[in-house]
Amino acid sequence: xxxxxxxxxVPRVPVRGGGTFPVRRIFCVGRNFADHAREMGATAPASRDxxxxxxxxxxxxxxxxxxxxxxxxxxxxxxxxxxxxLVAALGHDAPAGPLDAAQAQALVIAYGVxxxxxxxxxxxxxxxxxxxxxxxxxxxxxxxxxxxxxxxEVGELAPRxxxxxxxxxxxxxxxxxxxxxxxxxxxQELSRLYALKAGDLIFMGTPAGVAALLPGDRFTASLDGxxxxxxxxxx
Ligand code: MN
Numbered sequence: 573x574x575x576x577x578x579x580x581x582v583p584r585v586p587v588r589g590g591g592t593f594p595v596r597r598i599f600c601v602g603r604n605f606a607d608h609a610r611e612m613g614a615t616a617p618a619s620r621d622x623x624x625x626x627x628x629x630x631x632x633x634x635x636x637x638x639x640x641x642x643x644x645x646x647x648x649x650x651x652x653x654x655x656x657x658l659v660a661a662l663g664h665d666a667p668a669g670p671l672d673a674a675q676a677q678a679l680v681i682a683y684g685v686x687x688x689x690x691x692x693x694x695x696x697x698x699x700x701x702x703x704x705x706x707x708x709x710x711x712x713x714x715x716x717x718x719x720x721x722x723x724x725e726v727g728e729l730a731p732r733x734x735x736x737x738x739x740x741x742x743x744x745x746x747x748x749x750x751x752x753x754x755x756x757x758x759x760q761e762l763s764r765l766y767a768l769k770a771g772d773l774i775f776m777g778t779p780a781g782v783a784a785l786l787p788g789d790r791f792t793a794s795l796d797g798x799x800x801x802x803x804x805x806x807x
Contacts, residue, residue, distance in 0.1 A: 583636040585661075585773075586719045587682060588799070593661055593720050595633040596771030599762055600657075600688055600709065602627035604752050604777025608655075611780045617752060626753050626761050629705055631688075631775075635715040642806045643713050645787045649691035652785045652805070655778035656736035656744045656793045658729070659686040660755045661720050666768040676759035679768060682720035685734065685795040688775050689714040690782070715775070718793070718801035726798055729755065734779065735794045746779030753777075 584592040603609040604626065606616035617623045637643055645652060663681030671679075688709070695708025726732075729748050736744040748754075753761065758776065762768055785791070787807030794800045 588721045598631040598773045600775040601777040605779040607780035631710045637716040651693040653690045653692040653782045655688040658776040659684040660774045662772040671763040673756045676756040683726045684718040684720045685793045686717040718799045733796045737792045744781035
């Protein structure tokens, strides 16, 4: 059997030190920083015991935009928002069964910084009706991402910080120690729901300070001291 049309190219993210990361799926975590949960009008858990279940959603793999590439202002919205996020990259297929923390950590081969671009007006309208967020989150060019840095080079994550500057003004800044669910915990939770595979990316959720982007805005997202992502929103 032959393909009816050329198979679409696999989205790829450059890896520091050489090679590329072929993207299979993009998982995203909602409400993973208490200050952002509150700014969105949600209740933040008072303690680790009250965290409940993390919220997951998806973006299509071809929503990836690599570092230094212009991002087109998307159609259908008048309120495009930035959300700066740590991105964890899985380089191995998960073994069967629920993972323990060490197994979860072992799947993560690299980290980067990305933007979970959001059509906030569409997301808000969907939330108000109890409908899915897909059109607000999973659109074309909605996942700009930096090069990926091997996990061994990144070292311990908790002392690291995320920063997003728009036109050189800092809009979002937080320590990763503020994550409600850390990377191995999120990988463990995902492993209860999906057979995780090499090529899966996880956008880990954003801290407070989300706000609108306009055509012409330049963004610099940073996993501070590790890697940066730069681009421009174009009309
Ligand atoms: Mn997000």
